[in-house]
Amino acid sequence: MSVALDFSIPPFDCLADEERRKLAAAADVAFLQPGEVLFREGETPAHLYFIVKGLVSERASDEVITARGAGDLVGADALAAPTPVTAEVRQETIAQLLPRRLLLDLGRANPTFESYFTQRLGERLAARAVRDATRGMAPLMMAKVEEVFLHPLIVAPAATPMQQAAVQMHDDKATSLLVCRADGTQGIVTDADLAKAVFVRGLPLDTPVEQVASFPAMTVEHDALLFRAQLLMTQHGVRHLPVRRDGAIIGVLELIDLVGYMSSRSYLVMAEIERAASVDDLGRAAHAMGPLLEALHETGMKVRAIAEMVSDLNRSILRRLFGFLAPPALLAGACLVVMGSEGRGEQLARTDQDNALIVADGAYIDDAQLRDVCARFTETLITYGYPRCPGNMMVSNPQWAKREAAFRADIDKWLMHPDGEGFLKLAALTDAAVAAGDPLVLERLRRHLFERIGNAGGFLSHFARPVLQFDTPIGFFHQILLGHGEHAGEIDVKKGGIFPIVHGVRALALERRLEEVNSFARIDALVSVGALERGFAEDLAEALQYLMEIRLRVRLHKDRGGADAAGDNLVRARDLSRLQHDGLRDSLLIAKRFKERVSYHFHLDAF
Amino acid sequence: MLEFLRRSFDRRLWARSRLRDPDYGFLFEQEHPTEVVVFDTETTGLDRKRSDIISLAAIRISGNRLLLSHHLELVVRPSRAIEHAAVAVHGLRPMDVAGGLPAREAVSQFLHFIGTRPLVGYYLEFDIAMVNRVMRPWLGVGLPNRAIEVSGLYYDRVMRDRSSRDALYTGTIDLSFAHILADLDLPMLPAHDALNDALMAGLAYLKLTLSGGRGPE
Numbered sequence: 061m062s063v064a065l066d067f068s069i070p071p072f073d074c075l076a077d078e079e080r081r082k083l084a085a086a087a088d089v090a091f092l093q094p095g096e097v098l099f100r101e102g103e104t105p106a107h108l109y110f111i112v113k114g115l116v117s118e119r120a121s122d123e124v125i126t127a128r129g130a131g132d133l134v135g136a137d138a139l140a141a142p143t144p145v146t147a148e149v150r151q152e153t154i155a156q157l158l159p160r161r162l163l164l165d166l167g168r169a170n171p172t173f174e175s176y177f178t179q180r181l182g183e184r185l186a187a188r189a190v191r192d193a194t195r196g197m198a199p200l201m202m203a204k205v206e207e208v209f210l211h212p213l214i215v216a217p218a219a220t221p222m223q224q225a226a227v228q229m230h231d232d233k234a235t236s237l238l239v240c241r242a243d244g245t246q247g248i249v250t251d252a253d254l255a256k257a258v259f260v261r262g263l264p265l266d267t268p269v270e271q272v273a274s275f276p277a278m279t280v281e282h283d284a285l286l287f288r289a290q291l292l293m294t295q296h297g298v299r300h301l302p303v304r305r306d307g308a309i310i311g312v313l314e315l316i317d318l319v320g321y322m323s324s325r326s327y328l329v330m331a332e333i334e335r336a337a338s339v340d341d342l343g344r345a346a347h348a349m350g351p352l353l354e355a356l357h358e359t360g361m362k363v364r365a366i367a368e369m370v371s372d373l374n375r376s377i378l379r380r381l382f383g384f385l386a387p388p389a390l391l392a393g394a395c396l397v398v399m400g401s402e403g404r405g406e407q408l409a410r411t412d413q414d415n416a417l418i419v420a421d422g423a424y425i426d427d428a429q430l431r432d433v434c435a436r437f438t439e440t441l442i443t444y445g446y447p448r449c450p451g452n453m454m455v456s457n458p459q460w461a462k463r464e465a466a467f468r469a470d471i472d473k474w475l476m477h478p479d480g481e482g483f484l485k486l487a488a489l490t491d492a493a494v495a496a497g498d499p500l501v502l503e504r505l506r507r508h509l510f511e512r513i514g515n516a517g518g519f520l521s522h523f524a525r526p527v528l529q530f531d532t533p534i535g536f537f538h539q540i541l542l543g544h545g546e547h548a549g550e551i552d553v554k555k556g557g558i559f560p561i562v563h564g565v566r567a568l569a570l571e572r573r574l575e576e577v578n579s580f581a582r583i584d585a586l587v588s589v590g591a592l593e594r595g596f597a598e599d600l601a602e603a604l605q606y607l608m609e610i611r612l613r614v615r616l617h618k619d620r621g622g623a624d625a626a627g628d629n630l631v632r633a634r635d636l637s638r639l640q641h642d643g644l645r646d647s648l649l650i651a652k653r654f655k656e657r658v659s660y661h662f663h664l665d666a667f
Numbered sequence: 668m669l670e671f672l673r674r675s676f677d678r679r680l681w682a683r684s685r686l687r688d689p690d691y692g693f694l695f696e697q698e699h700p701t702e703v704v705v706f707d708t709e710t711t712g713l714d715r716k717r718s719d720i721i722s723l724a725a726i727r728i729s730g731n732r733l734l735l736s737h738h739l740e741l742v743v744r745p746s747r748a749i750e751h752a753a754v755a756v757h758g759l760r761p762m763d764v765a766g767g768l769p770a771r772e773a774v775s776q777f778l779h780f781i782g783t784r785p786l787v788g789y790y791l792e793f794d795i796a797m798v799n800r801v802m803r804p805w806l807g808v809g810l811p812n813r814a815i816e817v818s819g820l821y822y823d824r825v826m827r828d829r830s831s832r833d834a835l836y837t838g839t840i841d842l843s844f845a846h847i848l849a850d851l852d853l854p855m856l857p858a859h860d861a862l863n864d865a866l867m868a869g870l871a872y873l874k875l876t877l878s879g880g881r882g883p884e
Contacts, residue, residue: 089733089866091873113854152878154854154870157732 071176087156098147107157108135114153118145139177205289206282210311218270225269226254236300239273247275279304333376339384346444363609371405379496393423395501403491405578408612413446413454417461418501434461475512478522493577510573524567524662530555557607557651564658603650687807698783702729705787705869707861708794709757712750715796719745721764724861733869739780740862742767757859774801785813789844789868817868818842820875
């Protein structure tokens, strides 16, 4: 049937043909008038609505949360539980009515389909992120299957006893075996299949291997994109993929090699950094990072993992450079720290310098020499492609390269006489992490901060306040879609989402005197001390991750088509796919809920 | 008015008296109070005297809903070859319809499906004539159901809009299906598939009967 239901859109894309036919055959079409209410908060609607054309808004207690347009599903939250929103038609709408009961039935038979509706928000975001990521096609993903190491092929006839097959695989150090039937069809059996057959199903060792093999084996062409192979593997949950050339199988691609191929490039850069014998060598390694990062962003790797890798690489570069420039006394008696997002390990690229040098009280270091080293450090980093910090938070500024005692005095001043600049600096220092030198120096300073905070009553409320500084633009899309938007739909993901989450988490962590610096680690730690409940924390972490990812995407996009530094955090609504739109909405919703909690916790409303 | 009602009622009675098969008496019962049926046919050609139905689709409409979940979609085996020009229109080749139902069997299913519901369609006259070509020699009567022509509804709507805007109307009204759909801001599904055509005509019918104005200008 060729009618309107679009099966290329999640979750319908994971339905089998037969399931699609069933759904299409049961779907009535409704012509809905503006003002019509499809269902109300707390109800369990009989249908979910798939919009062919038109606009439906979803409200939760009088606040419009989102608007759904063509291709969107209204009521997805209502499948398993009473709906948390009221859906109202805003423009004349044509919608397909999908019976809730049928969707439930389909879900019972198709777990992937069901999970779309039952997953918690956070998980849904995660699923989306993966899907979004696999859409990207960049250098690394343009690699062909044959570029990766292929395991040599071993073949056995269908009647081979399992044990013999296992021995053969063992001897050839293979983890899979191609099974050939007399009629020429080929299947595949893996070590995991054999183990399961014996230990789980209790099959005798002389069972013909044919009985436990998968027929026919799914294969991929030798010149297919690596990305295709990865998709095939994830979609079908297989880790081995025989590779064909001219109709014949030439080897087996294993998931582990595919993943290895992707990440090996980062190890190469890391090795180059470690091997660098001079400031110039190091510079070359630093410049090799750019293309690597771009490739990584496209592999579908989680931003959190990318950030970890980036901060590892960045810190290694800083450490090696400091080693080249600093005299031994400084190396032993000072601590070079990175601050802000770099300290938290949430940088996704080489960005502005945000660093400080804390010199131990007892260290003997000549001031002039210190200034000289610090100035050269900053200048060299600029040549490596790390721009100056606009706020001048870097070691070339004497404010950020001085004795421990001077930093302690700063902290006392910031705590006792809170002002905007003090908060900013304190926040940066709270997020400091060691790049080189003596870690105990930073540790002592942090302990000092934690002690003083206990004595600075009401400080944390002031400190947390900026969480409310920017509005979270939820409900924003609604206006754009209705065409009332004056500024044609740009959303600041940093102000509206990333900043409130990062800063709220920072304030809560500071209150609990948590040592963790990374936002995700802080969220985990807040759960373990009982300051956040697990479910909410997981949603929060997913939301943060998603927002970072969207920002990264925008940034990569802009890098390619003319840079616009100021607009780095602005996402244009019309550039978003439907999936991204939904993900962004869900994430901002979580950010908003978190803001409310932080505001309540620190009594921000009382000011 | 009364006179007209009486006469049309008489006509129904008269038609009923000519019905050869009492099993189809249900067609002459009282008109269904709430539902209508939108339907469309694809044929071997465009000459209503010499063409046969090769596919037929019908969808009931209740309130604001097209009951797609209870639609009728039939492939009919024609008694003559499909003209090449017609194949180009609907894409149904002789081999596609070879396994279809005999025409009377198809029309019988259709009649039970529509009952006494009024019929809705675009250029409905043609589709009704095609069904009647099967019915008359067999049952002695044609379709007695009231017919609602979508292009007629559209014409009335445009005339009303125009007369309210400017007193004097000059020019012609484009009554092509594509134009009507576009003007009503309705989605264009792949056309010349009986079910899709019926669906689009149904949407146009709902829009013209339910909604206050035309689509956003």
